[in-house]
Amino acid sequence: MKRLFLGIAALLPLMTCLSDGARAQAYPTRPVRMVLGFPPGGSTDIIARYVAEALSATWSVPVVVENRGGAGGNIASELVARSAPDGYTLLMIIGAHVTNRALHNNLPYDPIRDFAPVSLVTSTPIVLVANPQFEARTLADVLRLARARPNEIGYATAGVGSTQHLAAEFIARTQNLPWLHVSYRGGAPALNDTVAGVVPLAFLSTTQVAPMVSAGRLRGIAVATPARSPLMPEVPTFAESGMPNVTAETWYGVIAPAGTPEPIIQRIHADIARALDTPAMRERFASQDATIINGTPAELGTLMREEDVKWSALIRQLGIRAE
Incomplete structure (x- = not known):
């Protein structure tokens, strides 16, 4: 009896592996959620819908x-971190x-340990734009006006700690630029308010x-x-x-x-x-000025760890805190 028990125990890892493989072959058998932490209309939403549409067809x-x-x-990330690790809840991140x-x-939640990387999809450039009614037409104009009116010239971003915000903070630090960050809950509302003239820059x-x-509703700087x-x-x-x-x-x-099974x-x-x-x-992404990366889970995991070290150090150095 003891020998039989040992034999079954030795087979358990193989049985688990076969079970995971069988689940992957059958997957998916029901709808899949792709969650993102930003409102509709922003670039993350656009990219997520492209990927979701392609996967739905496949x-x-x-x-x-x-x-x-x-x-x-954070709301979206916590939701996904607490979801069942079965492949039916995914998160599109930036x-x-x-x-x-x-x-x-x-x-x-832990942004690294509580998640399994799947795919590094794409990247899009960041641009500084102005409302057409704002007097600046060039970057030199923006710098001059911001220095002449300290902490009055506002720029919108998709949120505190976003890549856009950190790029602006880098400029502020290297150029001794006293401009004012106006944080939004995503790119879409930041865009809308810049077009409306609520904030002059974004x-x-x-x-x-x-x-x-x-369309002439924004000016590229x-x-x-x-x-x-x-x-x-x-x-x-x-x-x-x-x-x-x-x-x-x-x-x-x-x-x-x-914990989502590797297969x-x-x-x-x-x-x-x-x-x-x-x-x-490729044509669809190119039309959005998005460069397809198509990175592996390992490549995405490496990027996440590197970005954590790189930007977190800058955030702490500058004393940036969520509002």
Whole structure:
């Protein structure tokens, strides 16, 4: 009897492996949620819907985008961290996901340990734009006006600790620039208020602002990429405007709750990778000025850890706290 018990015990790891593999082959058998921590209409929402639509077609089950805005993405992240690790709840993240640890005291989840990386999807450039009624037409104008009117010239971002906010803080520090951060609960409301003239400037993704710039409802000031954006070729880069060290982009990735079986992680990643590698999807992303990365779970995990170290150190150094 003892020998039989030992034999069954030795088989248990193999049986578990087979069970996970069988679940991955059957997955998904019901709708999947793709949660994001920002309201509809922003760049994260646009990217999430592209990915969800492609996965829905591949899996023949709905992949439902669920916007859970608020607290800089913390509400959505906590929801997913506490969800069952079965592949039926995913989270579309940007870099702010990993910097929230430095911004918030007593964060109710760990941005790294409580999640399993799935796919590094894409990145979009960051651009400084102005309401057309604002008198600045160039970056030099913005600097001059901000210095002449300390803490009066406001710029909108998608939230405290966002890549846009950190890029602006870097500029403020290196240029001794006393401008005023106006934080929003996502890119869409920040965009709307800049178009309406509530705030004169905004740091947002080119994906969001390109249609408004083309329509003359916003003025492009400078884009934070080495080369000009093909969507806004008339807008100079920060380097062309005298700031060669200002380069910034927002990256987007898909993660799942920690403990999600590895075969399911690999299945989701493989299906996202195949979708991103089609001509139709490449064209769709290019139309949004989004560069497809198509990174593996390991590559996304490495990026998350590196961004945590890099930006968290800057956040603590500058004393930035969530409002």
